[in-house]
Amino acid sequence: MSRGAVLSPLSLVMVIVLWEMACRAELVSPLVLPAPSRVWDGLVILFTAPWFPQHVWLTTLETLLGFLIGGVAAIALGIVMVNVRIFKEIIYPYVVAFQVMPKVVLAPIFITWFGFGIESKIVMAIAISFFPVVINTVVGLESVEENASLLMRSLVASRSQVFWKLAWPTALPSIFAGLKTSLTLALIGALVAEFVTAKDGLGTLITTFSFELKVYLVFAVIIVVSALGLVMYGLMEYLERKIVFWRRSRFTG
């Protein structure tokens, strides 16, 4: 085992212990920073509460739906842009412009347009997760090696053969990199939209508990949100390893 593999978890344990000691010594107010043991109590409360799963489920659903709709639309747009030159020339500057815009500013507008329910959260998740996938799809499709195109041309391959047998698999690693980023972003989108206004969801729990000064519960929800993000990311990593299996060599040598 590497030094990091031992020292990294050890440092976390030390931080938690010091944190707990500081709280017990009443160096910080529990309203500012609850003790780890208190956060643990919060987690127990959450996971035993009958109302908790529906919040987790709702935020997960918003994130995944936004990610899926946004991802599919983004890949489609990327494919069209690469294949229809003029379309790309017209639209690409706007894609880049939207990419640099902090899209969370749109959350209040989406609430106005799509209401307090799940729709506005999905739209926010789409808006924030869309562009990395578009750009990575375009970059991936355009990274086809010149000799590989020549090979397909020498075989008199049709346009669809060139796409499915060469361009699409060539682009997949890049598309997956975009999808991994955008899944995390979709979760952010859903949470931000919930912060603005919502009846349910993990983002709502965070704002509600904050107002009620139940900081230990806020921390507990933050841990749940982080775990949710980790699980989703891990799932994407797994899919990537299965689907883009030929890229393994880049990591294992």
Place this chain on the structure above:
Amino acid sequence: MLGAITVRNVSKTFSTEGTVALEALREVSVEILPGQFVAFVGPSGCGKSTLLKLIGGLLDPSSGHISVGASQVTGPSRGIGVMFQTPVLFPWRTVLENVLLPIEVFGLERRAATEKARDILRLVGLEGREGAYPRELSGGMQQRAALSRVLVIDPSIILMDEPFGALDEFTRERMNLELLRIWQERGQTIVFVTHSISEAVFLADRVVVMDTAPGRVLAVVDVPLPRPRSIDLMKSPEFAGKAFEVREYLGVAR
């Protein structure tokens, strides 16, 4: 479609926006007979690769005519196999799947072709590696797989663009010998581009000597050395004489 390759007064100029037009080839004429092994040799930038792509229909000449047999070359043809300096194997396909790529593209029956592909892989010494992925193969083995992908479609003409240029000297010599063996068995027309004079003389019936700026043909040297050829041939004074003759043409041009 076994036929002679005729290149008549072919010029090729590349012009892209904002740059000075590049004259890659000027007034090139070459005749290649069916079943011949012809090598194009010359320094970088002499247009030998461009000429190869023109013959393969992968580029259009700016002027002049190229024909194969009775028909004019207007685009790529499925009777012509092309091999590049890089193996261009698809990393998501196994060796066998890579070799079968042309079969899929042509829409041919896969089962019969699979047997044939296995035979060819045996011929090039890749038996037992059919299920391997390209990254698991050495550079030499990757080029063998690329050669198999060309052979699987039974081309009457094979165009090779410095196919062994990226390999080490030993592997390269072995590949040359194997290429000669396969060619003698099957009798395709081979057009082979290289910047190695000894490789050109060793392999070819005729060596087309080219020079740069603009790319043009300096001379065509016949190499009537006996076949089958072995590495021992390189020791012979006849071989040395031919290699020197080619070198002289290239030297004169300086």
